[in-house]
């Protein structure tokens with residue numbers, strides 16, 4: 001045991017970043033599925049071409065539905081997405097492609113609807129935008145930021161520090177007041 | 184701990200931690216009053232049990248079972264048919280076979296007592312269940328009824344497939360009653376022969392909402408058909424649950440040696456004899472219940488083994504892989520060193 005001298009120093013437990021590990025190539029279509037749902041989120045050509053190649057393989061193997069959405073936060077797009085999930089049957093495999101913000105939010109929605117990891121495959125075409133979860137007002141902000149950086153919360157206006165921790169169930173990076181403690 | 188019923192009257196075991204549970208909360212061996220008996224078919228007896236002093240009983244997860252004394256030195260597991268929420272009574276339904284079940288049919292009378300232990304949960308509902316597909320074959324309807332009742336209480340939806348032989352459909356009326364309640368989201372599908380059952384299984388597994396979990400209990404043939412149909416329908420194994428009342432037939436296996444680590448005692452286990460029987464014959468105390476690899480009672484820690492042949496239906500694939508435990512009643516191996 002170490003010798004005790006004076007007041008104990010503050011112990012900061014080691015930090016373990018948990019960042020999403022996106023594949024570098026689009027994952028393959030899971031051929032054990034009995035139907036497929038391909039979701040292209042965001043308009044980029046990269047996303048569209050990945051969706052097209054998934055669609056070709058998936059549709060040759062089992063009934064496949066394609067959903068093309070611009071923005072998961074748009075109420076109409078969100079209703080479309082929920083409708084697709086409601087019509088999906090167990091046995092389906094879901095393939096999601098798009099920017100990081102939309103993919104993470106869509107995966108969280110699918111998990112909330114009971115999806116298991118083995119039923120989901122995702123490919124991120126662009127990591128510019130992050131979903132940032134504010135620990136104070138619980139809103140999620142679409143922000144152009146790197147983990148470790150700062151972003152303004154769209155809910156409460158606080159300046160948030162974006163932690164190196166992505167929460168799968170929230171589909172967002174955890175963040176908290178960057179100015180907390182400063183007076 | 185041994186499953187052999189002792190001659191002295193059982194005493195309520197001190198519960199290790201009761202937390203905020205009510206005073207009637209108990210899971211240890213104890214005697215309950217038989218407060219109701221009802222013959223559901225010519226071979227199925229429904230038994231209702233209550234605390235002797237009228238206290239509420241410990242709540243349980245749907246799909247749990249009770250361990251019940253079933254004659255001299257014999258204890259059997261029976262699924263609880265209630266939803267498990269704040270129960271005033273425990274109810275089980277016993278199909279009469281030859282042994283302990285026949286003893287229960289012969290011996291039980293209203294006003295009498297029965298020694299029980301548990302409830303124990305080995306067949307719970309998944310927390311992320313969006314919908315339940317419940318498959319029952321014959322007396323396997325008991326845990327299915329529990330799950331269906333729990334779904335109704337929680338306002339959740341369930342589809343029940345009940346496969347039975349005409350005239351032997353215990354609890355079919357209860358299932359119809361659940362489905363018929365106003366606002367009920369329970370649907371019952373019936374099948375009365377093997378072909379119908381297979382067709383229904385295939386049809387239902389192909390058309391369940393996203394996020395469904397399936398649960399099945401029944402004879403081995405039904406469970407095999409169920410697992411096969413679920414795989415063909417693209418269901419990941421994480422959604423496919425089942426409970427076995429009886430284990431599949433096993434071959435006698437090769438002889439092997441087991442060593443008790445603490446004493447260095449070597450036990451030779453011949454072909455046709457189980458590790459459990461070998462240990463008991465050598466005077467090594469091991470708890471057991473079903474002797475079929477289905478209840479989990481005889482789980483023993485393993486320090487090392489040249490080989491392990493897991494033949495139980497209790498351990499998960501990961502637990503088998505790790506080789507840290509063995510079910511002594513059915514599993515075998517080579518040069519097993521037991522951490523006892």
Ligand SMILES: Cc1cc2nc3c(=O)[nH]c(=O)nc-3n(C[C@H](O)[C@H](O)[C@H](O)COP(=O)(O)OP(=O)(O)OC[C@H]3O[C@@H](n4cnc5c(N)ncnc54)[C@H](O)[C@@H]3O)c2cc1C
Pocket residue numbers: 248253259260261262263275276277278279280281282283284285305322325326426427428429473477478
């Ligand atoms: C978790 C769990 C839950 C269970 N829930 C229930 C329940 O809700 N209701 C219920 O009735 N049982 C249930 N069982 C089975 C029960 O525990 C006993 O195995 C069963 O009652 C037979 O006991 P027995 O002593 O009469 O069998 P025995 O007469 O000793 O027979 C032993 C075995 O031989 C076979 N056998 C004997 N006679 C026949 C026959 N005529 N037809 C087919 N097979 C035969 C069976 O495989 C039987 O288990 C459950 C078992 C488990 C492990």
Ligand code: FES
Pocket residue numbers: 470471472473474475476477478479480481482495497510511512513
């Ligand atoms: S005694 Fe039941 S699993 Fe071995």
Ligand SMILES: [Zn+2]
Pocket residue numbers: 134135136137138139153154155156157158
């Ligand atoms: Zn905020």
